[in-house]
Amino acid sequence: xxxxxxxxxxxxxxxxxxxxxxxxxxxxxxxxxxxxxxxxxxxxxxxxxxxxxxxxxxxxxxxxxxxxxxxxxxxxxxxxxxxxxxxxxxxxxxxxxxxxxxxxxxxxxxxxxxxxxxxxxxxxxxxxxxxxxxxxxxxxxxxxxxxxxxxxxxxxxxxxxxxxxxxxxxxxxxxxxxxxxxxxxxxxxxxxxxxxxxxxxxxxxxxxxxxxxxxxxxxxxxxxxxxxxxxxxxxxxxxxxxxxxxxxxxxxxxxxxxxxxxxxxxxxxxxxxxxxxxxxxxxxxxxxxxxxxxxxxxxxxxxxxxxxxxxxxxxxxxxxxxxxxxxxxxxxxxxxxxxxxxxxxxxxxxx
Ligand SMILES: [Zn+2]
Numbered sequence: 001x002x003x004x005x006x007x008x009x010x011x012x013x014x015x016x017x018x019x020x021x022x023x024x025x026x027x028x029x030x031x032x033x034x035x036x037x038x039x040x041x042x043x044x045x046x047x048x049x050x051x052x053x054x055x056x057x058x059x060x061x062x063x064x065x066x067x068x069x070x071x072x073x074x075x076x077x078x079x080x081x082x083x084x085x086x087x088x089x090x091x092x093x094x095x096x097x098x099x100x101x102x103x104x105x106x107x108x109x110x111x112x113x114x115x116x117x118x119x120x121x122x123x124x125x126x127x128x129x130x131x132x133x134x135x136x137x138x139x140x141x142x143x144x145x146x147x148x149x150x151x152x153x154x155x156x157x158x159x160x161x162x163x164x165x166x167x168x169x170x171x172x173x174x175x176x177x178x179x180x181x182x183x184x185x186x187x188x189x190x191x192x193x194x195x196x197x198x199x200x201x202x203x204x205x206x207x208x209x210x211x212x213x214x215x216x217x218x219x220x221x222x223x224x225x226x227x228x229x230x231x232x233x234x235x236x237x238x239x240x241x242x243x244x245x246x247x248x249x250x251x252x253x254x255x256x257x258x259x260x261x262x263x264x265x266x267x268x269x270x271x272x273x274x275x276x277x278x279x280x281x282x283x284x285x286x287x288x289x290x291x292x293x294x295x296x297x298x299x300x301x302x303x304x305x306x307x308x309x310x311x312x313x314x315x316x317x318x319x320x321x322x323x324x325x326x327x328x329x330x331x332x333x334x335x336x337x338x339x340x341x342x343x344x345x346x347x348x349x350x351x
């Protein structure tokens with residue numbers, strides 16, 4: 001009987017979450033591609049992995065329980081898609097499908113982040129990569145005009161600060177304000193934290209500010225709170241990607257709350273990369289209690305074998321959040337958007 005009532009409670013949670021307009025403002029292009037699409041492209045053009053069936057192929061794309069919880073095992077899942085995402089039509093199609101998957105999960109506002117440089121190996125330019133992404137999104141928006149979407153450009157930490165500045169200059173013409181529909185709204189750094197601290201990107205963030213871009217930065221995912229302090233002091237970000245280790249530092253939590261800097265929290269991803277040892281230990285409830293702005297996000301639905309609605313379920317199950325808590329969290333997540341006023345949906349307006 002207990003089992004049945006648990007099922008009923010889980011079903012009630014799912015129904016409630018499905019009734020909310022959701023926003024995902026931390027999602028990576030490469031980690032969100034449909035396995036079926038990559039499989040189809042593989043069979044049609046590339047014969048990339050001969051001898052594998054679809055189930056085995058998926059193992060190369062998505063996290064499962066057989067893996068260690070480390071960032072390196074997690075990042076390993078990003079290698080296979082790269083051979084398919086070097087071509088305009090593939091990027092356009094994947095972007096369209098990514099919008100459709102988000103929409104079907106109840107997402108009405110999506111910020112998709114992409115590093116154009118790693119999609120240029122077959123000769124595309126940075127702007128062509130972004131144009132393909134915009135095209136896929138714009139086509140989806142013609143069918144669903146109420147779907148709001150923007151692009152965040154990522155510089156890889158291991159490419160260094162100079163490359164980050166070059167990348168920023170290349171994307172100027174792709175900014176939201178120069179396009180009717182979808183464009184670049186923000187800047188981010190991602191990748192291995194330890195050898196590439198925030199200080200290396202101080203000039204790049206100053207340039208992003210000059211260019212009128214909003215800024216986020218992955219920090220405190222595999223490194224301690226000192227890297228989050230450094231990111232705040234050196235880069236002046238509007239949001240921090242993950243910021244999980246802030247949970248170890250009450251002063252930092254106070255600072256984040258005081259300055260209204262958002263944390264983009266991705267529960268499953270944090271567990272899989274080892275940023276937290278268990279979901280129960282995740283600092284999300286402490287962030288919320290302290291008044292830190294939080295956006296609940298997915299990071300990488302395909303790599304993490306999750307969806308945004310599933311992440312909301314996890315938050316409810318793990319932390320005992322009420323429907324009121326979840327409604328507030330969903331609204332706050334939308335309000336953290338970098339989309340300019342005219343581009344925002346009712347999600348960001350707090351509907
Ligand atoms: Zn991320």
